[in-house]
Amino acid sequence: MASSDVARMPEKAVRPLGLAGHVGFDSLPDQLVNKSICQGFCFNILCIGETGIGKSTLMDTLFNTNFENFESSHFEPQVKLRAQTYDLQESNVRLRLTVVNTVGFGDQMNKQESYQPVVDYIDKQFESYLQEELKIKRSLHNYHDSRVHACLYFISPSGHSLKSLDLVTMKKLDSKVNIIPVIAKADTISKSELHKFKIKIMSELVSNGVQIYQFPLDDETVAKVNTTMNGLLPFAVVGSTEEVSVGNKMVKARQYPWGVVQVENESHCDFVKLREMLICVNMEDLREQTHTRHYELYRRCKLEEMGFQDTNPECKPVSLQQTYEAKRQEFLVELQKREDEMRQMFVQRVKEKESELKDAERELQSRFEQLKRLHADEKATLEDKRRNLDDDLSSFGKRRAAAQLLQAQSLTANGKKDKDRKK
Amino acid sequence: MSESAKPHHPSPQGKGEKTHASDFSYVGIDAILEQMRRKAMKQGFELNIMVVGQSGLGKSTLMNTLFKSKVSRKSVQPNPEERIPKTIEIKSISHDIEEKGVRMKLTVIDTPGFGDHINNENCWQPIMKFINDQYEAYLQEEININRKKRIPDSRVHCCIYFIPPTGHCLRPLDVEFMRRLSKVVNIVPVIAKADTLTLEERDFFKQTIREELRANGIDVYPQKEFDEDADDRMINDKIREMIPFAVVGSDQEYQVNGKRILGRKTKWGTIEVENIGHCEFAYLRDLLIRTHMQNIKDITGSIHYETYRVRRLNESNAHFKSQPSDHPAVQPKANGQPEVTPSAPQANGVAAKHEVMSHEM
Numbered sequence: 001m002a003s004s005d006v007a008r009m010p011e012k013a014v015r016p017l018g019l020a021g022h023v024g025f026d027s028l029p030d031q032l033v034n035k036s037i038c039q040g041f042c043f044n045i046l047c048i049g050e051t052g053i054g055k056s057t058l059m060d061t062l063f064n065t066n067f068e069n070f071e072s073s074h075f076e077p078q079v080k081l082r083a084q085t086y087d088l089q090e091s092n093v094r095l096r097l098t099v100v101n102t103v104g105f106g107d108q109m110n111k112q113e114s115y116q117p118v119v120d121y122i123d124k125q126f127e128s129y130l131q132e133e134l135k136i137k138r139s140l141h142n143y144h145d146s147r148v149h150a151c152l153y154f155i156s157p158s159g160h161s162l163k164s165l166d167l168v169t170m171k172k173l174d175s176k177v178n179i180i181p182v183i184a185k186a187d188t189i190s191k192s193e194l195h196k197f198k199i200k201i202m203s204e205l206v207s208n209g210v211q212i213y214q215f216p217l218d219d220e221t222v223a224k225v226n227t228t229m230n231g232l233l234p235f236a237v238v239g240s241t242e243e244v245s246v247g248n249k250m251v252k253a254r255q256y257p258w259g260v261v262q263v264e265n266e267s268h269c270d271f272v273k274l275r276e277m278l279i280c281v282n283m284e285d286l287r288e289q290t291h292t293r294h295y296e297l298y299r300r301c302k303l304e305e306m307g308f309q310d311t312n313p314e315c316k317p318v319s320l321q322q323t324y325e326a327k328r329q330e331f332l333v334e335l336q337k338r339e340d341e342m343r344q345m346f347v348q349r350v351k352e353k354e355s356e357l358k359d360a361e362r363e364l365q366s367r368f369e370q371l372k373r374l375h376a377d378e379k380a381t382l383e384d385k386r387r388n389l390d391d392d393l394s395s396f397g398k399r400r401a402a403a404q405l406l407q408a409q410s411l412t413a414n415g416k417k418d419k420d421r422k423k
Numbered sequence: 424m425s426e427s428a429k430p431h432h433p434s435p436q437g438k439g440e441k442t443h444a445s446d447f448s449y450v451g452i453d454a455i456l457e458q459m460r461r462k463a464m465k466q467g468f469e470l471n472i473m474v475v476g477q478s479g480l481g482k483s484t485l486m487n488t489l490f491k492s493k494v495s496r497k498s499v500q501p502n503p504e505e506r507i508p509k510t511i512e513i514k515s516i517s518h519d520i521e522e523k524g525v526r527m528k529l530t531v532i533d534t535p536g537f538g539d540h541i542n543n544e545n546c547w548q549p550i551m552k553f554i555n556d557q558y559e560a561y562l563q564e565e566i567n568i569n570r571k572k573r574i575p576d577s578r579v580h581c582c583i584y585f586i587p588p589t590g591h592c593l594r595p596l597d598v599e600f601m602r603r604l605s606k607v608v609n610i611v612p613v614i615a616k617a618d619t620l621t622l623e624e625r626d627f628f629k630q631t632i633r634e635e636l637r638a639n640g641i642d643v644y645p646q647k648e649f650d651e652d653a654d655d656r657m658i659n660d661k662i663r664e665m666i667p668f669a670v671v672g673s674d675q676e677y678q679v680n681g682k683r684i685l686g687r688k689t690k691w692g693t694i695e696v697e698n699i700g701h702c703e704f705a706y707l708r709d710l711l712i713r714t715h716m717q718n719i720k721d722i723t724g725s726i727h728y729e730t731y732r733v734r735r736l737n738e739s740n741a742h743f744k745s746q747p748s749d750h751p752a753v754q755p756k757a758n759g760q761p762e763v764t765p766s767a768p769q770a771n772g773v774a775a776k777h778e779v780m781s782h783e784m
Contacts, residue, residue: 028463032459038651
């Protein structure tokens with residue numbers, strides 16, 4: 001029966017109340033689930049591992065499909081990431097799966113910066129989500145969430161211990177993404193070696209302070225299986241898309257001359273466990289951890305970096321607007337300063353150009369004068385020459401006239417002589 | 424650094440192809456539904472309902488009938504001077520209720536004094552302020568740097584407005600209130616004390632109300648513009664044909680035909696509350712609780728709250744824009760990318776000016 005509590009309760013206290021009959025809000029989880037089915041789900045996996053360690057094959061096996069894969073070469077100069085998105089559907093659930101593979105990880109001679117592209121990629125996804133969240137007009141429910149929800153780190157099956165590259169990379173990533181380490185190509189390790197290997201790996205991770213993803217223990221329905229699985233980390237997996245007939249069934253397996261390694265046989269490898277933990281039991285928790293822990297951490301750091309605070313030095317809550325306003329003023333002042341600088345620079349350049357032009361003009365002018373002078377000089381010289389020539393001509397003319405006269409006189413003299421002779 | 428291919432559509436073989444020995448082709452993606460359900464049950468739900476109407480219309484009784492427990496205390500103050508508060512008060516009471524493992528924190532917000540004064544102008548103002556205050560509180564928490572894992576949701580999801588059963592048409596007070604508040608919150612109008620109307624009167628009244636709502640441009644829940652697809656529209660159209668629901672509330676049980684049911688006993692008969700031949704309480708309950716509760720919360724969260732947020736962030740931008748500045752509209756920055764002033768309607772609010780985000784257009 002309903003609890004009849006007549007005394008008025010203060011606003012903040014919440015009292016439990018019994019219901020007298022069936023109200024019907026137990027259908028709320030169903031309503032929520034139906035809405036999610038309509039919207040579809042989103043899951044992003046990042047696979048980090050050396051080239052050829054079996055990342056793509058494992059993804060194919062895990063999701064039972066054939067993703068478009070191509071083998072990458074071992075000669076990549078830098079680590080790159082390749083992201084591919086797929087729409088999968090199983091019964092009425094639509095999943096938008098994004099698989100991000102590293103290309104060229106561990107192939108370079110100098111692996112110091114190998115982790116950086118991965119960290120950058122993860123940060124970029126957080127950044128674009130943060131941008132969307134901070135927009136004025138935003139549409140979060142339509143937003144395609146590209147943040148990395150799970151990171152499968154492929155450990156190569158050396159049987160000894162983790163490589164230093166592994167430790168460094170995992171240490172950089174453990175605060176940004178849920179790391180699930182897996183031992184790849186587990187069919188090359190024997191059972192006893194595997195057991196020792198797993199212990200060594202876990203102890204190394206612990207001693208280096210790497211926080212890998214722990215399956216959640218707070219829900220009683222799955223706490224037990226999660227605790228068991230936590231103790232079996234890292235999972236030793238084998239991937240295969242080829243089918244081999246074993247007994248009277250076709251199973252996914254790898255065929256060797258000495259036997260067949262069945263992927264879905266729990267005594268052969270931990271593939272089934274991985275699939276169960278990653279997809280069937282904890283997918284939602286992975287997404288939630290990414291959003292509430294890793295993304296919030298990123299957001300907090302980013303906003304603090306930008307100078308926003310929740311409380312100012314007097315410990316009074318500062319609204320985002322006030323900080324924003326202060327930053328805006330700073331920015332406007334800086335903008336003004338830059339504008340002034342630019343203006344000054346412009347004026348200076350103009351002056352320089354002007355003086356250059358003036359110099360050029362002056363130079364041209366002097367050249368012109370010089371040429372003019374040269375011209376005048378030549379003209380004068382020519383005049384002189386002409387005068388000389390004229391003088392020469394006139395004197396020559398005179399001499400010629402004189403010579404002709406002389407000749408004429410001599411002719412007449414000769415003619416007289418001839419006459420005289422004839423007489 | 425990374426490229427992405429167009430979405431590709433390989434599909435794993437469905438569950439129907441299981442071989443008898445093992446889950447050969449089964450991946451397990453649909454187990455996520457179960458995970459979501461578990462998470463929801465663990466977290467619990469929150470619902471905030473506001474009831475608005477003149478005193479004596481049966482608001483508290485209806486709440487008690489809806490949730491089958493004493494969620495509201497009926498106003499039984501004997502003193503008439505005390506009964507009508509000077510200004511409209513907003514009283515919110517929360518309860519934790521549980522049914523079949525589903526826990527819900529129900530908050531009922533009562534508004535005594537609404538419409539009870541002689542001069543009821545601006546009676547909607549305190550209510551509007553309360554609703555906006557809840558949005559503000561949520562916004563402040565959301566823009567905090569260190570924010571809680573789960574922001575406590577005190578936003579009003581649904582406002583049930585009680586229309587007195589005059590049988591004629593809506594009063595100016597009703598029209599005014601619903602017109603203003605339908606823009607900020609989901610309003611579900613109900614005809615209170617519907618046992619005073621005969622069926623023909625009730626139909627006529629409902630039709631008049633619907634026409635008046637349409638004529639005044641009042642969009643009550645379920646709003647036409649938020650229908651998602653054809654199925655939704657079909658279901659919602661049926662509901663829209665029936666609103667406002669004519670309800671009768673009761674928290675007393677009587678013996679009818681050998682069964683104990685909730686009802687009101689009068690000399691001329693017993694009105695059964697949950698009998699859809701008598702009144703439409705069952706439809707209201709189904710709408711609010713059994714089928715559309717999640718939808719109501721979603722519309723509050725993604726549409727009404729976002730509208731408030733846009734308005735609020737734009738306001739603070741406009742306020743800061745009134746500082747003296749002689750910058751032209753587009754200013755080349757040192758690194759060569761143009762910058763847009765905050766007056767552009769699509770600009771980023773908080774982060775617009777920061778250099779890190781300057782590439783965002």
